[in-house]
Amino acid sequence: MLKYLFAKESEIPQGTTAIFFGISSICWFIIGTGLGSFNAAKLAFPDWYHGLYWLQFGHMRQVHVHAVIFGWIAMAFAASMMYITPALGNTKLWSEKLGVWNCLLYNVGLCLALALLWSGVTSGREYSDHIWPIDLYIAFVMVLPWCVNVWMTIIHRRTQGIYTSNWFFAACMFMTVIVFLVGNLPEFFHLTGLNEAYMTWWFAHNILGLLITPVAAAITYYIVPKITGNPLYSHRVGHLHFWSIVVFYSTPAAHHLMSSPLPEWLKSFASVEGVLILVPAIAYVCNILLTMQGKWSMFVNNVEIKFTITGVLLAIPLNMQGGFQQTRAINWYIHGTGWIVAHAHLALLGFSTFAEAAAVYYGLQVLLRRKLYSLSLANLHFWTLLIGFSLYWTSMTIAGLIQGAAKIYEVPYVDVVIAEHPYMIVRWLGGTLVFLGNIVWLYNMYMTARYGDEVPAGRQPAELAYVR
């Protein structure tokens, strides 16, 4: 990497940025899920390891969340955008050099940000835990150069139209910057009280809804048609998806705060808008699944499609659950319980991670021009992820229902803790499976880069038969 930092733009091979982002994202995936599994162990067995006082749950929890969101998810997005945007514009990335610097400064910034969170230097606001100097660094050094690269690549495209994925990329990066800066206003200008609390969730909700959800979807809009060879089922439905994301997903932030004393109209409004998110959700899922027409065998044979479609299928329960849990009738029962943690992992570890993993698998093969080293290891990775996630989701959902029931019957809280104990252990086992699967993935990708079969120019990795 270092040798490219000061190289001339023309000397940097195309795809370098995407490769660096891709490899970094896998490493952060391992780190992030490792931390998650560690935290889960703490919640199951609080005295299991003792003496490591600096590895407190209260410090490590946000490090896990930010390592997976900023390290894994966001970097996998960056990797995908850095190769998908130029491919769809029939051009090359606007500046590989900017991209390489971006990737370096992204990793450095993330290490710094996590180290500060780890040592307890925090703003005390969930999902915008970073202190404001770090927020500014993230916005202007980590995200803005990435935006510039995506936007300029789209502007310099050599096709007439802009494909669906690229609308999403361009618009979502713009919205991310806005959401990041506006969402952190309370810190820059020291807003307080419920204004601050509401803005905290405005930020969190919109990062999930205007960055993570639509970009993950946009990636699948590329991967599925590209690998199956089917054209996207409907661009009209793609339009519907895009516009309803912008209009509906940007509004229900208050549904995260249904039990707080916010103005009642705001909670009702959020609750209605939250159900309307089902419009983009259904449009999207239908569009992708209909694109698969005639190619469903690839769901079994092709590992990228297997990952992508699993992610899309997981989006169905995810969104049904979301629309359901945020109505007033239901929310009071499951708010703040393990149910929400399960929902969060269904969203980020289920739906979005599966979509991104496919894009990173595919992108690295295309860019390195090497066929995946081992299909069996990839399948192993897939199944550890899916089984691990299912254990996680099921156990936390049950734990959440127990907590919900305890709210009604007003049992002493420690009885809830005792009742949840077995589910905490299952969650830990499931999460650990995910972590172990990721190590296999890194090994597989390393071997691919080293020993994978070369993909001849003009061919797709998926077209080649596996030799091993």
Next chain:
Amino acid sequence: MAFREYKIGCWMFGIALSTSMFVTIFLPGLDISAVSSTDIALEKQLTYGHESGFSYEDPFLSGAGKPIKVVLTKDPMNGSPMDKTNAYVFEAGTPFPSGLTHTHVLGEKVKNLSESKGRIGSANEDQGAVFLVRLDEASDTPYIENASATRGWTPEKVLAAADQTIMAGSGKTMFVREGCWWCHTLLPEQTQDWQSFGRPPMLGDFNGESPTTFGSDRKAPDLLHVGARNSSREWMMLHFFNPRLVQSHSIMPRYDYLWGDKDAKGNPIDLKAWDEAYMKYAAGETPYPPEVPVPADNSDARYLIDFVLNLK
């Protein structure tokens, strides 16, 4: 962007996003900001000070730059007995909370009263000040009184006359730094928590507090009124040192490292030795757990216990 459709699209996008932000940020902002501080909000502001998260005064969240809450039973000026009074001492240089420095935080009526009757306008961070939360009976409105101006109570005199000093402001910093709010909420839910956890907060109860840390996940009891349920300092001490000493099924982490190097008597604390002795006890080899040291007055543990007991 050669296509005309894309120009139109960009405009539509801009309009959609701005409208959305107008409805979800500007309108709620107006509504929330129009609410006056309640007496609870005034007490919280004066107890927790300017900001409990990262700030210039306290970049590493050590609990510096926070006011001290004191309980008075005699008049600091002449020592004569008086009704039990809570006073909030801002020593010279301690930053004031938002309510005293920003115009919109207190709300119109509270602000006018605090200025006319409470004379908060004459308070000055560089010199420090002592504040009280008072109620104007006629209009049933709480307000802040600057006792340094109205009664001549200087921070030094009030600290000298205090029966009890409560470091709840520094304790809130510990609460933020140690991530207690990942497990505990400070928000009894409006629907069904009254019986177990007490009265849910109201709209004006948060004015001026930053961060609110009322939490979104609950893996443990709500703490908003925990001091009213359990006011035993001894229990809190044991529980923070190792929750399994008092509640064998607890999943709460140990906070023994908040004790620092020395206990209240100045004896060094050896966590390793304590842990070894405790593991023997946990394995059933010894009948009693090792003794828990009493935290020193300037230890993080003391701040945290003050904060928790102050949650009434």
